[in-house]
Amino acid sequence: xxxxxxxxxxxxxxxxxxxxxxxxxxxxxxxxxxxxxxxxxxxxxxxxxxxxxxxxxxxxxxxxxxxxxxxxxxxxxxxxxxxxxxxxxxxxxxxxxxxxxxxxxxxxxxxxxxxxxxxxxxxxx
Amino acid sequence: xxxxxxxxxxxxxxxxxxxxxxxxxxxxxxxxxxxxxxxxxxxxxxxxxxxxxxxxxxxxxxxxxxxxxxxxxxxxxxxxxxxxxxxxxxxxxxxxxxxxxxxxxxxxxxxxxxxxxxxxxxxxxxxxxxxxxxxxxxxxxxxxxxxxxxxxxxxxxxxxxxxxxxxxxxxxxxxxxxxxxxxxxxxxxxxxxxxxxxxxxxxxxxxxxxxxxxxxxxxxxxxxxxx
Numbered sequence: 001x002x003x004x005x006x007x008x009x010x011x012x013x014x015x016x017x018x019x020x021x022x023x024x025x026x027x028x029x030x031x032x033x034x035x036x037x038x039x040x041x042x043x044x045x046x047x048x049x050x051x052x053x054x055x056x057x058x059x060x061x062x063x064x065x066x067x068x069x070x071x072x073x074x075x076x077x078x079x080x081x082x083x084x085x086x087x088x089x090x091x092x093x094x095x096x097x098x099x100x101x102x103x104x105x106x107x108x109x110x111x112x113x114x115x116x117x118x119x120x121x122x123x124x125x
Numbered sequence: 126x127x128x129x130x131x132x133x134x135x136x137x138x139x140x141x142x143x144x145x146x147x148x149x150x151x152x153x154x155x156x157x158x159x160x161x162x163x164x165x166x167x168x169x170x171x172x173x174x175x176x177x178x179x180x181x182x183x184x185x186x187x188x189x190x191x192x193x194x195x196x197x198x199x200x201x202x203x204x205x206x207x208x209x210x211x212x213x214x215x216x217x218x219x220x221x222x223x224x225x226x227x228x229x230x231x232x233x234x235x236x237x238x239x240x241x242x243x244x245x246x247x248x249x250x251x252x253x254x255x256x257x258x259x260x261x262x263x264x265x266x267x268x269x270x271x272x273x274x275x276x277x278x279x280x281x282x283x284x285x286x287x288x289x290x291x292x293x294x295x296x297x298x299x300x301x302x303x304x305x306x307x308x309x310x311x312x313x314x315x316x317x318x319x320x321x322x323x324x325x326x327x328x329x330x331x332x333x334x335x336x337x338x339x340x341x342x343x344x345x346x347x348x349x350x351x352x
Contacts, residue, residue, distance in 0.1 A: 059177065061233050062202075062204045063233050
């Protein structure tokens with residue numbers, strides 16, 4: 001996915017919106033902060049989440065960091081390949097490093113997230 | 126003015142201290158300028174299972190643990206299985222990473238360095254391992270027997286960029302309790318304590334004072350408020 005067209009949360013998650021589905025992961029800034037990721041604890045498919053609720057956790061060098069749902073809805077897919085090899089979250093966060101897909105309960109929530117320019121600005125703070 | 130609020134909890138059970146941490150995480154989320162360091166010796170002793178901790182790494186049966194008075198808790202920290210008990214100085218820094226350390230990776234590294242600096246003051250040479258080995262924690266050569274052993278374990282958690290959980294430094298820990306588990310999922314490396322390295326019991330309050338001073342310096346706190 002092209003980072004320019006994604007939407008961003010303040011917690012450094014991104015959402016790539018296609019129709020009613022948001023493909024979510026953590027940003028390049030977030031993966032850099034975490035360092036080498038050793039483990040991704042994926043959410044359960046079918047889980048209903050509200051925007052901002054903890055979806056799953058990512059572990060890097062003995063630090064477990066929570067990942068939040070950037071939009072409300074139901075988890076409809078998870079990137080199972082990360083269970084065997086979490087490296088894409090570091091190497092390709094906007095591509096093979098996606099973590100879960102949410103079927104959005106309210107598509108307007110995605111529009112309330114930051115665009116790339118706004119996210120760049122907070123990252124540089 | 127950045128102040129590190131240090132709370133010396135003394136001997137305390139795991140559950141209530143976890144509740145205290147959770148409460149302080151909430152506080153720091155609302156007031157990112159606040160920072161806390163809880164220091165505690167867990168009593169009764171406790172085995173905690175981190176996010177990747179499996180029951181298979183708890184070697185003793187539940188009955189045996191109950192006999193020994195050892196609790197078992199799941200924990201949202203990183204890492205696998207570890208042990209906490211009297212004589213071990215556990216530190217839980219609760220701070221906003223946007224203000225302190227910036228990155229999760231940097232925070233873990235800073236904690237390692239604080240422990241290495243503290244041990245150095247007590248005459249124990251300690252080091253971290255190559256990150257590629259995935260053996261986070263603080264290690265030292267283990268006299269009198271050869272080889273290196275882990276003297277401090279690290280496991281942190283991050284919620285909305287507020288970090289909690291922390292480290293466990295073996296000062297006068299009863300090391301036989303580590304035989305109840307596979308510490309951090311590592312089967313082929315031992316554990317040690319300051320008492321073992323130095324050949325006698327250490328003053329845990331003196332170790333705590335040094336840790337606080339080193340921690341405050343590493344994270345550039347201008348002052349320390351003790352409670």
